[in-house]
Amino acid sequence: MTSTFDADAGVVAVSGLTKRFGAVTAVDDLSFTVTPGRVTGFLGPNGAGKTTTLRMILGLATPDAGTVTIGGVGYSERPRPAHHVGAALETASFHPGRSARDHLRVYAPEVGVPDSRCDEVLSLVGLMEAADRRVGGFSLGMRQRLALATTLLGDPQVLLLDEPANGLDPEGIRWLRQFLGYLAGQGRTVLVSSHVLSEVQQTVDDVVIIAKGRLIRESSLADLEKQARPAVRVVSPDAEGLERLVRESGWLAQFEAPGIAAISDQHASDVGAAAFAHGLELHELRAAGTNLEDLFLALTSEQTS
Amino acid sequence: MIAALRTEVRKTTTTRAWWINATVMFGYMLVLAAIMAASFVLSIRSEGASSTGLPGGGTLDPEAIASSVYTLAVALGYIFPAVLGALVVTSEFRHRTITPTLLAEPRRTLVLVSKLVAVLPFAVVVSVAGVVGTVLGGAGTLALMGEPTFLSDTDMVRTIAMSVVALVLWALVGVGFGAVLTNQVAAIVVLLVFTQFVEPLLRILMAQFDATETLSKFLPGAAGEAIAGSSLYVSSGLADLLTAWQGVLVLLGYALVFLVIGRLTTFRRDIG
Numbered sequence: 185m186t187s188t189f190d191a192d193a194g195v196v197a198v199s200g201l202t203k204r205f206g207a208v209t210a211v212d213d214l215s216f217t218v219t220p221g222r223v224t225g226f227l228g229p230n231g232a233g234k235t236t237t238l239r240m241i242l243g244l245a246t247p248d249a250g251t252v253t254i255g256g257v258g259y260s261e262r263p264r265p266a267h268h269v270g271a272a273l274e275t276a277s278f279h280p281g282r283s284a285r286d287h288l289r290v291y292a293p294e295v296g297v298p299d300s301r302c303d304e305v306l307s308l309v310g311l312m313e314a315a316d317r318r319v320g321g322f323s324l325g326m327r328q329r330l331a332l333a334t335t336l337l338g339d340p341q342v343l344l345l346d347e348p349a350n351g352l353d354p355e356g357i358r359w360l361r362q363f364l365g366y367l368a369g370q371g372r373t374v375l376v377s378s379h380v381l382s383e384v385q386q387t388v389d390d391v392v393i394i395a396k397g398r399l400i401r402e403s404s405l406a407d408l409e410k411q412a413r414p415a416v417r418v419v420s421p422d423a424e425g426l427e428r429l430v431r432e433s434g435w436l437a438q439f440e441a442p443g444i445a446a447i448s449d450q451h452a453s454d455v456g457a458a459a460f461a462h463g464l465e466l467h468e469l470r471a472a473g474t475n476l477e478d479l480f481l482a483l484t485s486e487q488t489s
Numbered sequence: 490m491i492a493a494l495r496t497e498v499r500k501t502t503t504t505r506a507w508w509i510n511a512t513v514m515f516g517y518m519l520v521l522a523a524i525m526a527a528s529f530v531l532s533i534r535s536e537g538a539s540s541t542g543l544p545g546g547g548t549l550d551p552e553a554i555a556s557s558v559y560t561l562a563v564a565l566g567y568i569f570p571a572v573l574g575a576l577v578v579t580s581e582f583r584h585r586t587i588t589p590t591l592l593a594e595p596r597r598t599l600v601l602v603s604k605l606v607a608v609l610p611f612a613v614v615v616s617v618a619g620v621v622g623t624v625l626g627g628a629g630t631l632a633l634m635g636e637p638t639f640l641s642d643t644d645m646v647r648t649i650a651m652s653v654v655a656l657v658l659w660a661l662v663g664v665g666f667g668a669v670l671t672n673q674v675a676a677i678v679v680l681l682v683f684t685q686f687v688e689p690l691l692r693i694l695m696a697q698f699d700a701t702e703t704l705s706k707f708l709p710g711a712a713g714e715a716i717a718g719s720s721l722y723v724s725s726g727l728a729d730l731l732t733a734w735q736g737v738l739v740l741l742g743y744a745l746v747f748l749v750i751g752r753l754t755t756f757r758r759d760i761g
Contacts, residue, residue, distance in 0.1 A: 243595050244588065245759035260595035271592055279504060279584045286503035293495035294593035334589060 189341045193255035193268070194220030194373040196241065196342065201250035203236055203397075210236045212397040214250070218375050218390075220341070223368045225388035225405070226377040229484050233397035234377045235273065238346055242271050254342055266295040270335030271344040277331070280320030284311055284330050287319060288337060295338040305333040310359070324351030332363075342373040349376070349383045361387040381480040395484040408476065415473030416447045416455045418466060425464045433458055446472060490603070493594055497577075497607030500586075506576055511615040514569035515622035518562050522626035525561060529554045530634050555639040556648055556719040558627035562619040563652040563717045567659040567710065568684050570615050572677055574663020577604050578751075579673035587760055597756045601748055605664050612660030616653045624649060648719050651733060655716035658737065661744035662709060668751025684710060706731050712739035 196218035203211040211233040218224045228234050239245040241252045243260035252258065259265050278287055288302035306312045309329040314322070319330065328351055335343055343364075349357050364387055368374045378384045381391075391408055393401040401408065420426040423442035430437045430445060435455075437447045447455055452471045459466050474482070501507050529549055549557065578601075581587040594600050628638040639645045663680070670676040688710045695705035705711060706729065714720035715736030731739065 239759065242592060244591060265595060266593050273588050273592075274585055277585045277588050279500075279580065279586055281504045281506075283503075286499075290496055290499045290503060291589060291593050293492040293499070296492065 189220065189371040190255075191220050191371070194341050194371070195255060196344075196373060196375065197251075197253050197256075198237070198241065199251050201237065201240060201252060202248045203233070203240060203245065204248050210397050211240070211247075214394065214397065214399055216392045216399060216402045218373055218392070220373040221368055221371050222389040223364050223374045223376065223387055224390040224392060225381070225384045226375050226392050226394075227381055227384070227480065228377075228379065228394040228400075230379050232379075232394050232484070234379075234394065235346055236397075237394070238271070238273060238344060238377065241344065242269075242273070244273075264294075264296045264338070266291070266340065267338040268340055269342040269344065270338060270340035271346075272331040272335045272348065273346045278319040278322075278327065281318060283316045283318055284322075284333075285315040287330065288334060291334065291337060297337055297339075301337060301339075305336045308336060309333045309363075325353060325356050328352055328356070328360075332360075340372075343367060343375065345374075345376045347377055347379070349378060349387075357383065380477075382477050385476060393480065393483060400483050408479065411474075412476045412479045413449055413473050414451050414471065414475075416450050416452045417468065417470045417472040418445050418447060418455060418459070419443060419468035420459075420464055420466050422465055425462070429459060429462050429464055432462075448473075490599065493599055493603040494607050496590075496593065497603045498610070500581075501577065501607070501611050504580075506580070507573060507611045507615065510569055510573050511618040514562075514566060514615055514619040517569075518566050518619045518622035519626035521565065522558050522561050522623040523630040526554070526558045526627045526630040527634065529557065530631070530636055551637055552639055552642075552645075555627070555631060555637070556645060558631070559624055559645065559649050560652055560714065560717045560720045561627070562616075562623040563655045563713050564710070564720045565685075566619050566623070567656055567713055568680060569619055570612050570656045570660035571663035571666070571680050571684065573612060573615050574608050574660035574665075575667035575670075575676045575680060576673070577608050577664055578667030579671055579676050582671040583673040591760060598752060601664075601668055601752055601756060605661060605744070605748060608660050608664055609657065612657045613653070615660070616656035619656060620649060620653050623652075648717050652717040655713040655736065655740070658716070658740040658744065659709075659713060662740060662747065665744040665747025665751060668755060669747050671751075671755050702729075707739055709740060709743050712736040712743075716740070 198217070199215050201211050201214040202209065214237060226234055236245065240247045241254070241259065243258065254269055259269060262268055282290070284306060285302055288305065289299055292299055292302055303312065303315065306315050309332050311326065311329050311333060314326060319327070322330065328348055332345070332348060335345065349360055352360060364374050364376065376384055376387065388405055390404050391401065392399070418426065420443050426443055426445055430447065435447045435450055437445045439445050452469055456466070456469050533549060581590055590600060591597065628640055631638050666680065667676055670679060688708055692705050692708060692711060695701035706715070711730060713736065715730035716733050718733055730736070
């Protein structure tokens with residue numbers, strides 16, 4: 185797909201960003217770059233400094249040190265920033281007495297779009313039928329969709345979304361995944377924050393992982409996945425048979441006791457199939473390796489301890 | 490600026506608070522003016538014009554009764570436009586809509602000035618509703634009791650019209666106050682306590698000493714009454730007032746000083 189966007193204008197560059205709240209350093213010399221045309225996951229446990237970072241990117245909070253630019257310009261320096269950058273920070277940012285359409289109509293003049301754009305974005309996020317209902321009666325999932333609609337008002341090149349999957353049901357998460365992928369495919373920059381990797385694992389192309397305000401990892405998801413190693417734990421009443429299977433299969437394994445083996449770098453399905461082919465009786469067969477979520481937890485908890 | 494104004498006006502038109510405010514003020518002033526008119530008339534009928542039981546020991550002739558009643562909105566009802574103005578700022582913090590507001594328009598001074606200007610049409614509606622309620626209740630009661638209403642008196646009409654001006658200015662003071670105290674519940678409670686209790690008490694106390702009597706004219710409530718040119722306090726012999734223009738400047742001054750303080754404190758800090 186040919187992109188209609190200038191790639192340089194979509195680059196979010198965070199450099200040496202630091203924010204202190206009293207004695208607590210919420211964001212600590214943080215630097216990373218978000219590139220256009222990809223969905224980037226901004227990940228870290230609760231309290232890692234994700235929202236504080238986003239607030240500084242958006243000019244809502246002033247950094248103690250460091251700089252943030254979007255397309256080379258600070259957010260607040262743009263005359264009509266919502267035309268270039270769409271951001272949603274909190275799902276609760278609605279007046280409960282306003283209808284969904286009225287919520288959008290309020291911001292339309294400042295974003296710089298005609299009122300007809302409000303119905304367009306409501307259709308885009310599938311909220312058209314609820315357009316005239318008061319937001320006070322909305323479910324969390326509907327609020328998430330309305331927050332997304334608000335960010336899309338100005339048809340922005342850069343989307344910054346704080347925990348957009350929070351409160352969505354599995355169907356909603358699937359919809360969000362496809363929608364964000366579609367937007368990134370148009371050449372837009374999409375950054376989504378989350379405190380659970382598995383929530384956005386199938387959505388993101390790149391990851392920026394932080395903990396305690398510091399950068400832990402900035403890479404593609406594929407590179408991160410290479411680090412995750414599968415392993416299988418097997419229990420068999422036939423200790424000799426199990427040893428023979430491991431030897432003949434050429435697996436790397438550790439025997440905790442006769443008949444109990446931890447096999448590295450193998451998937452449970454392959455081990456199970458091999459045991460069945462050898463006629464070996466198994467009493468336990470269980471995946472025991474580091475999956476991506478374990479890796480994420482390990483990476484972020486190193487910093488915390 | 491035009492875009493920011495349209496956004497701010499829409500924030501008010503898309504919620505119900507402003508016309509509830511206008512409706513309640515209309516009803517409250519209608520009832521209050523009727524009760525006060527009736528009690529003034531009854532008190533001069535039973536005790537003669539020499540004593541009305543007012544704290545200053547002043548006298549009320551029929552014209553003073555009428556002007557005291559017609560300016561009740563300015564003397565006691567200004568809490569309504571003040572709250573209208575405060576809510577323009579505080580509801581953004583209560584519902585956290587200040588975040589999308591500042592994302593759409595990061596220039597915070599422009600946001601505050603837009604709020605100050607955009608509240609004006611709604612302040613006019615609320616103020617007219619309050620003054621119409623006051624005059625209907627007051628004049629209706631006076632007419633029913635066979636007293637003159639003075640509604641064809643040009644000075645009285647001027648007083649009534651100027652009380653609308655005073656109430657509109659109170660909405661601006663409210664916007665400024667909301668920018669200083671953004672907690673909605675706290676802002677409303679402080680406005681209520683100050684306007685309904687602290688200031689009336691201060692004015693009675695300050696009127697007792699020469700040194701403080703002059704100063705009491707510069708209290709916001711006194712300034713509002715000065716714009717209307719008359720009030721219950723004056724009729725009761727408690728205090729003199731500034732001129733109407735001085736009153737306008739004093740209330741505008743309160744609004745702008747609050748707004749600047751709000752800009753330099755709440756609106757300079759991190760938000761969102």
